[in-house]
Amino acid sequence: MGKVLVENIRVYAHHGCLPEETVIGSDYLVSVTVWAPLKKAAKSDRLKDTVDYVHLNAIVKEEMAIPAKLLEHVAKRILDRILGELPTVKKAQLLVSKVNPPINGDVEKVTIVLKAKR
Template identity: 40%
Template structure:
């Protein structure tokens, strides 16, 4: 199994249940793991034989721009859109961390992680 990772993608966005979260915003850190076959690209050195992580990054940024109450909803949209664009991906794991959640105490962040496996013919 081959994997593509995007690690610690930092994006400023406006998600949350509280109204001020949709106005003030905060930084989010995203980590994605994608499973697909990369062996053809390993042999050909051709971008057409792989999945461009720049394209995955663009999808993540576009979906993060859409305000949502729940990070689960954002993660679900990102995973669905990645799979719609790249049906050869068999598994996607996405972790989203809100760096400044509106809660008591000091913390690095609050995170959710969503993962999904796809059958090869599932589009």
């Protein structure tokens, strides 16, 4: 079993419970870790034998473009698509961070972490 990490995908999106968050939008960072058998790809040197990180990136960008109130909701949608579209993935972890959240304090980011497995 191996791991593929796609770290800090930068996305501008419109998530949040406050009305102005969905209008103005903000910056997000998304990191994806998936566990899958990678030995075949290590031997074959063929993209079809591994987890395509271009596909992972596309899923993140597409789902982040759909507004939601909660980051947990967006993260679950992303995880559901990863497990649904990439059959070699056995387990996945997702970190979704809102940069400079509107919480009346000096906070760099808030992050939620969700995991899913087959």
